[in-house]
Amino acid sequence: MIKPIAGILLILLVACQPQSRTEDRITSSDVQANDISSVYISDKGDGTYDNPILHADYSDPDVLRVGDDYFMTASSFNCSPGLPILHSKDLVNWRIVNYALPHLNYKENFDVPQHGKGVWAPSIKFHNGAYYIYWGDPDWGIYMVKTNNPFGKWSNPVLVKEAKGVIDPSPLWDEDGNVYLVTAWAASRANINSVLTIWEMNAEGTKIISEGKHVFDGHENHHTAEGPKLYKKDDYYYIFAPAGGVSTGWQLVLRSKDIYGPYKEKVVLAQGKTDINGPHQGAWVETQTGESWFLHFQEKGAYGRILHLQPVNWVEGWPVMGIDNDGDGCGEPVLTYKKPNVGKNYPINTPAESDEFNDGKLGLQWQWTANHSIKWMVHLPGQDYLRLLAYPKPETTTPLWMVPNLLMQKFPAPEFTATTKLKLTLEWEVWQSKMAGLTVMGNDYAYLVLAKDEEGYKVELYNGSMIDKYTAKESLEAAASISSNEVFFRVDVAALGLCSFSYSEDGTNYKKIGTPHQAQPELWIGAKVGLFCTADPRFRTGGYADFDWFRIDELQKK
Template sequence: HAYAGSRAGIKSIIVVKQMNAKGDKVIDEGKLVYDGHELDPTIEGPKFYKRNGYYYIFAPGGGVSTGWQTILRSKNIYGPYERKVALDQGKTTINGPHQGAWVNTPSGEDWFLHFQDKNAYGRVVHLQPMKWVNNWPVIGIDKDGDGIGEPVLIHKKPTITKPVSIATPAESDEFNGLNLGLQWQWQANPQATWSFLNPTKGTLRLYAAKMPDSAKNLWDVPNLLLQKFPTEKFTVVTKLTFTPNTKIENEKAGLIVAGLSYANLSVKSKKDGNYLVYTTCKAADKGKAEKEETLIKLTSNTIYLSVNVSEGGKCQFSYSFDGDKFTNVKDVFIAEPGKWIGAKVGLFCVRDQVINDAGYADFDWFRIEK
């Protein structure tokens, strides 16, 4: 195993520890078998394999976004280990191709799964061909003959014994059932009082939960209902009907793109009615304050909110009163990743004070188009 510098106070080293026969308990203090400070800084995420009398450690080095896949081998489990780079970016556009696993198929083919850090789009998974040369793995395609593979974007698929249908994770949600789709993630452990799925009406009701007293912005708010960006270019549209508690003001409900910085388009209650507001917050994770712009006073409680995400994480928010003609917000927000994750898009409903009841927003559906 490796060490995370943020937690252990040291990194770039790999230790081998013996386990019991069941594999559920470490039984010794371990031995440091590799120091990557010079050649493989931030080496981590190791996988252990044995093949043709060699012990292999597959481990990513060089950091998340610009690293490479290091292979260590030895005929003794405690070393000394030889080192070789099996995969790096080379001349491709796939940065940091590393941190994954060797997969051997029933047909005898070798493949390698790894991720690529794409900033606001998170860490996307790639599948690379892999072959063995002189008992060293070469991952991807070695175009220049230097013994180091480069990742490929297009390649023949693995040989399979029967047809497999292509499937992608769920994205859109009509809110017609008793449970949210598996694509949804609350910002923190959910509470029953945050939401209500009503299959009779086909709506998701989000209640205006009070923001924590310590919250400086929505980064600190648990009741954000979010999902990962599904691809580089997509459009989200949702239809909501806002019913605030008329005894208070400043309840808000809307559509958000969340990360270390965030932006949202929402309906906000005030003493004299509801308003459409556009809010941004730079460096939200550091407690910075929001900037809110009031766009228009609303004459209807029902509105369509949308965000179009284009290449580079450019987010264009817009709104409509008929679901057909949309008006763009002037600002274009650039999405940012979260903490070790990509940006997310989703829904929220909050307030800043407590009385004996909460307002709510009924979301008819949440649709993603590509």
């Protein structure tokens, strides 16, 4: 849903104003320019905002303020590049500016899709002039990267603790020089959960040096306590942790004057009478003016884990989130609220969506489904299209579910239209050996392809369904002949993620193909939309697809 015209007018008035930065070394000159979304804007342009602030899948967010700048990261699982870095000036308007993990290069197995594995629940911190991100890989352990410039290059990953099932790390550098890390546990790997543990680290934050100590047991009242964030305020140690499950839980806060407890507990945010289920894992942040805010996610089916922003009021040492209508110390999520006071007004920003593929640069919204390879794409300076090479699938029977060279982005809104123009060049005339197209990917998925057989060029719609993390079954649903190797593909995403595919030979008249596909979430993430070009490994290498552009537009209601 597009916000009022007043908001768009505000964009025009303020877009040319320069933005300040807190430190000379922090620059965003290399960050790709960002167009304002045509399908979802949280900022209402009148000093207020609507939740969610991002109707996109940024699972397990953590937020940090340094001076006048806010930085956020989120889980990226098996996708590459990983650890997205988003930047904001006011906590409402965000844009993607970088990735801290270009490749999941700490383990070779991420060269193929590892659905649901990889980078879980990161935490971003600032200490002694450096930015740190810690995350848990549930199969390998706790890792860390760091930088002096969040817009630039981050360090190679450091293994802080080798472990299976230790997840959701959050560090704290204490005033006395001690360094701590709180974690949770993944039952699928560690065979325990609902327990939070404190570990001591070395001064550099690069290695755990203690055996750890459990500080909270949620089995009795707060099952599935996880995603802890560790803070210190007014001589108290605080652990913010969701409990009760992603879809049905609540926000729990623990506090103690000793890092190892005992901790008192209080539920400070719950769904209440709202439609905001969860509300789940997130981060507390203070503005320059002393206001407190909490950014968290809500699980929303095919759309993934979308982001909300709640005001926080400290009452008798406890952070009450949202609006506490009955005065019991537990708030409910707000749907509309005044924007944070950050000292001044800033332009409206949204994460990148559409991409014209100009000048050899991909937009930062794109991720691959595995560690990306230079062999998948040719995108030269001055080139105004994206060339995806017809790269062979691992096996002839490999479903799209396990193809690593899928170029994908998150669903950006409840409703939208995604359209692309492509041209398929086969080079060697081997019928049905190469194809390119548009896909909506999830546990159930669909994809529309351009291919060729003995009768000529055709478009085909396939349906797929995950069997397990490594296999899926697929079937051809519909096909139609077209006159050339150039075509426009479109998917209309309606309410609740109902997707209708269509194609056009002239870019004006679109023909529906097949039946609507119900988008589904993937393992821990929402559905994604994107592009690909593949080849049958049995036949001669050669061929490519040129994508002129990829555009996200408002869904036109019929």
